[in-house]
Amino acid sequence: MFGVVPKPLWERLTPSDTHNRIELGLNCLLIETGDKNILVDTGILRIEDIKFNEIYKVEYASIQDSLSQLNLSPQDIDIVINSHLHFDHCGGNTYKRTEDREQKTENRRGEFVPSFPRAKYVIQELEWYDATHPNERTRTSYISDTFLPLKESGSPWSGNLEIVKGDCELLPGIRVHLTGGHTRGHQVVILESNGEKCIYFADLIPTASHIKVPYVMGYDLYPLETIAKKKELLEMASDGRWLTIFEHEPKVGIGYLDKRDGKLVFVPIV
Numbered sequence: 001m002f003g004v005v006p007k008p009l010w011e012r013l014t015p016s017d018t019h020n021r022i023e024l025g026l027n028c029l030l031i032e033t034g035d036k037n038i039l040v041d042t043g044i045l046r047i048e049d050i051k052f053n054e055i056y057k058v059e060y061a062s063i064q065d066s067l068s069q070l071n072l073s074p075q076d077i078d079i080v081i082n083s084h085l086h087f088d089h090c091g092g093n094t095y096k097r098t099e100d101r102e103q104k105t106e107n108r109r110g111e112f113v114p115s116f117p118r119a120k121y122v123i124q125e126l127e128w129y130d131a132t133h134p135n136e137r138t139r140t141s142y143i144s145d146t147f148l149p150l151k152e153s154g155s156p157w158s159g160n161l162e163i164v165k166g167d168c169e170l171l172p173g174i175r176v177h178l179t180g181g182h183t184r185g186h187q188v189v190i191l192e193s194n195g196e197k198c199i200y201f202a203d204l205i206p207t208a209s210h211i212k213v214p215y216v217m218g219y220d221l222y223p224l225e226t227i228a229k230k231k232e233l234l235e236m237a238s239d240g241r242w243l244t245i246f247e248h249e250p251k252v253g254i255g256y257l258d259k260r261d262g263k264l265v266f267v268p269i270v
Contacts, residue, residue, distance in 0.1 A: 001206070003218040013209040021057060023250040024207070026088065028063060029200050030070065031191065036171060037072065038079040039063075040189050040200055041247065042115070045091030045146055063092035064115065077116040081176060082123050083202030083247070084186045085131040087143045093121065094149050112145040120162040121150050122170060124178055127185025128163055138183075138221070179204050179233075181226030182219065188233070198243035205230060206248035208266040211257070238264055 001022060002010040014022045029040035043063045047053070064074060082090045094112040114121070131142045150161040169175040173192040180186060182203040191198040203219075204226060205211060213230050216223045237244055238257040244266070246253040252268035259265075 001217055001219075002210075003216045003220070003223065005215055010209065010215065014207070024248045025250040025253060026061075027245070027247050027249065027253045028066070028092075029189070029245060029247075030067070030072075031174065033171065033174070036078045037076050038081065038171075038174060039067075039077050039116070039119070040081045041083055041089045041202065042080060042092030044088040045143055047087075074116045075118055077119045079170060080116055080119045080121045081170070081187075081189055082121060082127075082147075083188065083200075084127050084183050085123065085147050086141045086183075086203070087146060089202070089247075090146045091143075093146045096145075112149045114150055114160045117160075119160065121147075121160050122162050122164055122168075122176065123147070123150075124176075124185035124187050125163050125165045126178075127183060127187075128161075130184055141219075179225075179229045181222050181229050182217070183221055196243070197237075197240055198245065199233065199237055200245045200247065201233075202247050204233070205246060207246050208249050208251075208253070208255075208268070210246075211264050211266055234264060 001014075001024075007016075007020075016022050026043050028043055031038040031040065044058060044060070046060050047058075052058075067073065067076075080093065082093070084090075092115055095115050097111060097113045128147075130138065131147060132144075134142050164176065166178045167175065175190050176187045177190055178185070178187050186203060188202055188204055189200040191200075203217070206217065209215065210217075211234060213227055213234070216226050216230075220226045234257065236242070238259060241256060244255060244257055252270065255266055255268035257264050258267050
């Protein structure tokens with residue numbers, strides 16, 4: 001998670017267990033505009049593999065269960081924004097259906113279908129291409145069942161996919177910003193309301209411990225792009241007093257950035 005940064009440095013911020021594992025969150029974002037519900041990322045795909053779960057020790061939770069705690073159902077979601085298509089960010093995009101929701105007929109293949117049937121799923125064009133054309137390094141990060149059903153023809157849920165190219169305002173005050181870095185098509189979400197701004201960093205800056213500019217994940221395909229974009233957005237967020245959200249922060253992942261003695265410090269909202 002910290003790339004080339006030596007462990008004695010990063011462990012001061014994020015202690016590890018005896019297997020060098022650190023605690024991480026999976027913090028999806030729900031945006032309510034008054035007449036629209038927008039979900040940013042959908043959590044990790046449940047992987048029924050003993051070796052995988054022994055290595056990563058994932059504690060699974062359903063995005064649908066989280067929404068139900070807010071008295072929302074999958075049908076209440078109008079837009080899903082995928083920051084990118086790695087399986088720990090889009091795992092809740094789809095689910096395995098054994099019965100056709102509309103026609104009540106048996107689906108013998110057990111096809112995956114969109115979890116949010118009314119929603120448009122917003123994905124960057126570069127990310128869609130790379131996810132559907134993986135290479136030896138990226139193949140294990142992309143699991144096609146989490147995104148291909150959004151586009152497949154012949155399904156009653158076809159047409160859920162909305163491909164965007166670069167920066168785009170989806171609704172007034174809600175826009176996606178192409179950052180690259182982590183993947184070519186990685187995007188963050190920037191919100192504006194009543195003169196205030198908020199940024200959801202996704203995997204550009206996964207935790208509050210990563211606000212140090214050189215602290216870049218080994219997972220990042222283009223680390224120099226990550227560094228350049230981090231410097232740009234952190235300065236904007238700090239100077240503009242933007243609310244900041246860190247998707248993988250295990251503690252309180254929402255707060256503000258302060259400058260103290262020339263260094264950025266994250267101050268969570270308690």
